[in-house]
Amino acid sequence: MQKIALVTDSASDITKELKERYNVRVLPFRIIYKDREYSDGVDITPKYVYDTLETEAPTSSLPAMKDIENMYEELKSEGYTHVIIVTLSSGLSGVHNAISLASENHPEIKSFVYDSKAISYAEALPIVEAAKMIEKGMSFEEIVKEIPRVTEKTELFFVVGTLEYLKRGGRIGRVSGTIAELLNIKPIISVDKNGVYYTYDKVRGRKQSINRMLEIAKDKLSNKKYDIHIIHGEAEDESKNVAEQLKGLENVNSVTFHGYLSPVSGVHSGPGLIGVIFYEVE
Incomplete structure (x- = not known):
């Protein structure tokens, strides 16, 4: 029997409510200041970023590889057989490539790493729709075929x-x-x-x-x-x-x-x- 996990990254702007309702895991990007580093949406708020933009110039970096690896280990320990991962556009970030490479180290879980070609809630929509399909009892293979149609709309x-x-x-x-x-x-x-x-x-x-x-x-x-x-x-x-x-x-x-x-x-x-x-x- 298939047990399907859902994962996205923090640029998707998926709401806390939807994250909890559908048990979506979110991989945080890193926000790097001159003398400190934060995990996006974990220990830094949008307000803090805007309040400091004029005096400091932070940069951003991909989710840490250890976070990606830990995510896969958690899925394995929880008995997941499949995972659908929707990422920020590959035209804006290397996160899709990084997660795709990491997924090859975990053949025990069948991974579909989808490039949303989008950002913000336009990136979250494929995950939200996939969650609804899981609730309807659709299979991993059926959901994977439908996800690109969400992007098209x-x-x-x-x-x-x-x-x-x-x-x-x-x-x-x-x-x-x-x-x-x-x-x-x-x-x-x-x-x-x-x-x-x-x-x-x-x-x-x-x-x-x-x-x-x-x-x-x-x-x-x-x-x-x-x-x-x-x-x-x-x-x-x-x-x-x-x-x-x-x-x-x-x-x-x-x-x-x-x-x-x-x-x-x-x-x-x-x-x-x-x-x-x-x-x-x-």
Whole structure:
């Protein structure tokens, strides 16, 4: 009989409630300051990251190999036969490759290491949907076939307060930075099929960028039904306002306000992020 475990990394922004409900294990990224190191979401908060960004410049690193190895040892001791692991986009991090390599050391557990090609709750959705499939009694093989379809139905858009932190962390992908900053151009950023950031659209000024996000939402909702998830990085009031404006729109199945994105994502995005994740529902 199959016993299937679920694992993701801390960049997925999976909520505490869902983590506990579905027994999802979360591998923490590491946040490294000049004289100290933290485990993402374990002993550091998003608020702490934002409060120290101007005076300190932390970097991030992959989950420790010992954490990955310990995770596999725990699964083995608990009698798991299979594991589904959903990771941050390989276009943004080496975590997928690291876990894939580690999984080869544990042939006793059949592993499916899935590159979400996404970040934040767009990364969490395949894990959440896999959990629902497990509850329905679907097999490992059936779930593995369905997970890519979850990604196909998911889109992510976000704006940031400044492009400085994306540039500093080398995560800017195909988003042009310096000239845009000088002209106060605010790109609407999305993630392409390869899991790399790109400019979906650009407008001038913060207010217009938020209005453009709402226009994108209205356009998408004109012919399809969606669950919408809102995440923010030190932009709570603006994000809540976006959530409220989306709730009344036609074809909105649900709007969920998740609060802060993970500390490790905050290191690279800086303050002012508003993220909107769309998940197409039948």
